[in-house]
Amino acid sequence: MAISRNGCEGCNDITCPSTIDVLSKDIAKNVITAHDRVQMRGMEACLFGSTGTCCRVCNMGPCQIIDGVDEMIGVCGATADTVAARNYARAIAAGAAAHTDHAREMIRGFIETAKGNSPHEIKDEAKLATMAEVFGVETEGKDKNEIALEIGELALADFGSQTDEPITMLKRAPAKRQELWKRLGVEPRGIDREIVEIMHRTHMGVDQYYKNIMLQGARASLADGWGSSMLSTELTDIMFGTPKPIRSTVDIGVLRADSVNVTVHGHEPLLAEALCMAATDEEIVALAKKAGAKGVNLAGVCCTGNEILMRRGVPVAAGFIQQEVVLATGAVEAMVVDVQCIMQSVQEVSKSFHTDIITTNYRAKIDGATHIQFDEEAPLESAKEILKKAIGNFKKRGDFYIPQEKKLDVVVGFSHETVNYMLGGRFRNSYRPLNDAIISGRIRGIGAIVGCDNYKMPDNHHEIVARELIKNDVLVLATGCAATGLGRVGLLTPEAASEAGPGLAEVCATVGMPPVLHCGSCVDNSRLLIAATAMVKEGGLGEDICDLPLAGTAPSWMSEKAVAIGQYFVTSGAYVVFQNLPITGSKKFHKFMAEEMEEIYGGRWDIEEDPLKLAQKMIAHIDKKRAELGIDKQRERVLFDMEMRRDLGTGGLTDAGCHGGPPEK
Ligand code: CUV
Ligand code: SF4
Numbered sequence: 163m164a165i166s167r168n169g170c171e172g173c174n175d176i177t178c179p180s181t182i183d184v185l186s187k188d189i190a191k192n193v194i195t196a197h198d199r200v201q202m203r204g205m206e207a208c209l210f211g212s213t214g215t216c217c218r219v220c221n222m223g224p225c226q227i228i229d230g231v232d233e234m235i236g237v238c239g240a241t242a243d244t245v246a247a248r249n250y251a252r253a254i255a256a257g258a259a260a261h262t263d264h265a266r267e268m269i270r271g272f273i274e275t276a277k278g279n280s281p282h283e284i285k286d287e288a289k290l291a292t293m294a295e296v297f298g299v300e301t302e303g304k305d306k307n308e309i310a311l312e313i314g315e316l317a318l319a320d321f322g323s324q325t326d327e328p329i330t331m332l333k334r335a336p337a338k339r340q341e342l343w344k345r346l347g348v349e350p351r352g353i354d355r356e357i358v359e360i361m362h363r364t365h366m367g368v369d370q371y372y373k374n375i376m377l378q379g380a381r382a383s384l385a386d387g388w389g390s391s392m393l394s395t396e397l398t399d400i401m402f403g404t405p406k407p408i409r410s411t412v413d414i415g416v417l418r419a420d421s422v423n424v425t426v427h428g429h430e431p432l433l434a435e436a437l438c439m440a441a442t443d444e445e446i447v448a449l450a451k452k453a454g455a456k457g458v459n460l461a462g463v464c465c466t467g468n469e470i471l472m473r474r475g476v477p478v479a480a481g482f483i484q485q486e487v488v489l490a491t492g493a494v495e496a497m498v499v500d501v502q503c504i505m506q507s508v509q510e511v512s513k514s515f516h517t518d519i520i521t522t523n524y525r526a527k528i529d530g531a532t533h534i535q536f537d538e539e540a541p542l543e544s545a546k547e548i549l550k551k552a553i554g555n556f557k558k559r560g561d562f563y564i565p566q567e568k569k570l571d572v573v574v575g576f577s578h579e580t581v582n583y584m585l586g587g588r589f590r591n592s593y594r595p596l597n598d599a600i601i602s603g604r605i606r607g608i609g610a611i612v613g614c615d616n617y618k619m620p621d622n623h624h625e626i627v628a629r630e631l632i633k634n635d636v637l638v639l640a641t642g643c644a645a646t647g648l649g650r651v652g653l654l655t656p657e658a659a660s661e662a663g664p665g666l667a668e669v670c671a672t673v674g675m676p677p678v679l680h681c682g683s684c685v686d687n688s689r690l691l692i693a694a695t696a697m698v699k700e701g702g703l704g705e706d707i708c709d710l711p712l713a714g715t716a717p718s719w720m721s722e723k724a725v726a727i728g729q730y731f732v733t734s735g736a737y738v739v740f741q742n743l744p745i746t747g748s749k750k751f752h753k754f755m756a757e758e759m760e761e762i763y764g765g766r767w768d769i770e771e772d773p774l775k776l777a778q779k780m781i782a783h784i785d786k787k788r789a790e791l792g793i794d795k796q797r798e799r800v801l802f803d804m805e806m807r808r809d810l811g812t813g814g815l816t817d818a819g820c821h822g823g824p825p826e827k
Contacts, residue, residue, distance in 0.1 A: 175620035178650060180414045180565040181487050187563045190490040192514045196483060196505060197617045213747030214246035220366035229748050240370065242748035247372035248364040250725070250745060251379040255360040257726030258386035260502055261685055262321065262353055263525070264429050265394035269317050271432045271538060272397045276310035281439060281542050284310045285403045289579075293396055297330055310400065317393050323352035329389045335691075336698045338706040339735060343384065346762065348377055348733065350385035357382055372751040380733040380763070387730030392688035398469075402435055405472040405575035405682065407584070407675075412649040414484065415569035416477035417493045421459035422450050422556045424549065425479055425488055427508075428500035429683070431469035433522055433536050433545070434462070437498065438474055440545035446553070453556045458549055463488060464503050464643060465683035472575050472682050481643035481650075482720065483615045486511045492562035496552035500536070501526045503614070503721060516558035520548055572654035576639070576679035578692045584673050593693075593700040600711060601702050603797025604665030606635040607784030608697075609777075610690055610731075611644045611678075613716030613724040619741065623717040623773040625651045630777035632677040635663035636784060641687050644716065645680045653678040665797075687727050690714075691734060704791055708735030708764025711787040713780035715739050717773055732765040737783040739768040739776055 176182055176197060184190055194202075210216035215227040217236055228234035229242035236245060275282045284290060284306045290313070294301050299312045320329045328349035332340065343349045350356050360382050363369035369378070399405070417423045424441075426434045440446055441458040450457050461479035462470055470476040480488040482503055488494060489511045496518045497508060509519050509528045519531040522544070527533055534551065536544045576584075585596045599605040609631040611624055624647040628638050632653075640648050652658055659670035662677040670677050681689050694707045703710050714731050716724045719740055728738045737760075745752045746769070760766035770776040788794040 175622070177620065177622040178484070181484060181621075183565045184414060184487050184490050184563060189492045189561050189563055193486060193490040193511050194507070195486045195490075195511075196507065199507075200617045210747065212742070212744055214249050214744035214751075215242045215747035217245040217248070219248065219364065227747070238366065243372040243751040244370050244375070246745050246748035246751045247375040247379075248369075250751075251360050251364050251375050251382075253722045253725040253744075254379045254383050254729050255357045255364075257721065257723035258382050258390070259357050260721075260723050261386050261394070261726065262357065262390040264501065264685060265390035266318070266321055267430050267432060267538075268394045268398050269314055272401050273311060273314035273318065274538065275401055276307045276314055278307065279539060282401050282435065284400060286400045289396060289400050289404055293400065296334060314397065317397060320389060320393070321353045323355070326351055329353060329385060331388045331392050332384070334392075334695060335388060335734070336695055336706050342706075342763070343733075346377065346380075348381040348384060350381050350389055353385045353389045356385040372748075373754060376754070379729060383726050383729035383733050386726050387688055387691055387734065391685040392691065394685045395682070395688045398431060399577070402431060402473050404579050405577045406580055407573055408472075408475040408575045409571065409573055410471055410475040410477050411569045412471075412478045412572055412646055412654075413565075413569050414479055414488050414491060415565050416459075416461050416479050417488070417491060417564045418456070418459045419493065419562070419564055420456045422453070422455045422457070422549075422553050423459050423461060423494045424552045425461050425463050425494055425497045426466045426470070427463035427485060427497055427504055428466045428523075428526075429464070429469075429502045429685075430500050430523075431466065431473075432538065432541060433498070433500050434466045434470045436536075436541035436545035437548065438470055438476060440542055440549050443542075443546065446546060446549050449550060449553050450556070453553050455553070455556050458553070461488075463497070465685075466500065468642065468645065468680075468683040468686075472577075472680065472686075475574075478646050478649070481615050481646035483617055483621060483643075489515065489517055491564055492516075492560060493564050495555040495559065496520050496548070498522060498548055498552075499526070499528075502723070504528070516555050516560060518551060518555060520551060522548065570650055570652055572649040572680065573656060573676055574645075574649070574654060574680035576675075576681050578689045578696065581679070581693060582696065584675060593696045597697055597700045597702050599665075599669050600697075601793050601796060603788075603793065603799070604635065604669055605637050606663075606665070606781070606797060607637075607711030607713070607788065608639060608694075609636040609780050609784070610639045610641075610687075610712070610714035610736075611648070611717065612641045612687055612690075612714065612727060613644050613684070614718060614720035615643045615647055616718040616720040619718045621647070621718075622651075623741070624648055625653070626773040627715060627717050627777045627780075628653055628678055629661060630774055631780065632658075632662040632666060634781050635666040636781060637666060637669075638678040639681050639690055639693070640678050641681050641690070642684045644718075645678075645682075648678050649680065654680055684721075684723055684727065687731075691730075694734070694736075706735055706764065709787065709791065710735075711784040711791070713737045713739065713783045715776060715780060717741055717776065728767065732759060732767055733763055735764040737765055737768065737780070739770055739779055741769070741771045741773070741776065743767065743769055
């Protein structure tokens, strides 16, 4: 069938030039993408499913609920609020489970590394020392591997803990936040346990009060953000190096005509790091040359891409929605996948080409794909086996098309430590200059743009949100496929600061940083929690995360992980706005999420489909927080009297509060 690929009058638009370019070529004519399927389906998404009121948890149903219509409650009597809250909590559980299983693998790899059973090593000893302190590990007289082993084992124990003690990392949060969580009874205990408890409480006939269900939703989300995701980020950094600013490129154009192209897609960097090491191995390079190629060119897709981009500067070929398009070039010898966000369709697309889809994790196989199990005890050998398979395909490559001119430069690698160093670097490592820039109003606030991309929305929504934020002096921190998308439109370069408002532009010029900072993969959203906490601890911006002029969004979210992430930000005190959420079919639950949560956590959910308005809502929240902190006047002075910004003081601003209104003295 004929498919219009250049946009369909306001819906599902593709704006990405290289996507349009590749799909318009003859070699791609048989490729059906997610975008095509959105159009081909010819039916709207089910109203009950998309507003949260379809219940399938028992076999008296499925029940479709209409809030306010008596005969349309569940057969068991469950209301729209109960059903929507249960579904939502289950999405949190699934998202948290994904991060948790990923984290567990990383920690097991970390332990093997500490034992000397892997080709990796303990690289970041400063971070190792920080983690030793968090876990109370004595470092005197021990070598780095002994310390790492103790940390690794304690970290792993947090997953299966059966005590009622909170998980270790929770104590990294601001003191006031910890007290609040304690008071509410939402401190996560064992990480796995919180996910199990959600599944239990949302089973038929258990927890049937939406507010109580969401207490557990909040607790499990914290087990993800401050637990598994944070453990994964920190231990991965120790093992593979904490990201530092590094130049690289993004876009499909990073594929190379003269090399064996291997795209690495999924999430767990253990495999990706091993592939990076194997790609430069003499034997592999020799084999590639023998096959007529210059070598092996690795290119990232999705968050695996972000992991090796951040730490090694390996180019990223594609975000989530381009995973099929990158194959449609005909230039990929193998797409290596592990877990999460891999569309089953890549296998179908690969059939039109010489491309192999190689699954590597026993948890994630695809009918028809080649499976080469990644052996954690012999990562390099596994990686070589995979690359050999890819090299074997090089000679079979037929016609192909790589959009060369559309390769975009990016500067990435903004870990919490980098922000600390870059902004504070001239004097000492600290968040003082960042806080001061916010207090003086040169930086209005922080906007986090995280998460996926999704063909439900035109593909330029991240860009619209980001441009509006930076134009209004909001510094953007980006992760996940959102960050990749922003790189594709040129916003991850210091030069992009020319599009920022005068205050942000000045800060970016002074430091030499982009107005949009790439902070990593989805699990690395935990970096944002640490950064926010550091800002609180630095002083002058209140006493808790909910006092900060900060707002988060995941435009075009797709994965359940985005729901878990959004919830841990809200539970940590942030304002989080998505373009849609499956909660709108229930009145009380919706109101609870969008309004009442703020009274409990100081953070709340919001929904706004229009990306420009979404950005403006984030700015409005930032301004509200500035006013509560009493720093709104400073900003007016900055904007209207450039001279005065030099002599602004910072004192006396620590008494703002956000737990239910006026400052607590
Ligand atoms: Ni984890 S969750 S699509 S942003 S990787 Fe991209 Fe990355 Fe998936 Fe969403
Ligand atoms: Fe229907 Fe209740 Fe069963 Fe859900 S739990 S499917 S609402 S009967």
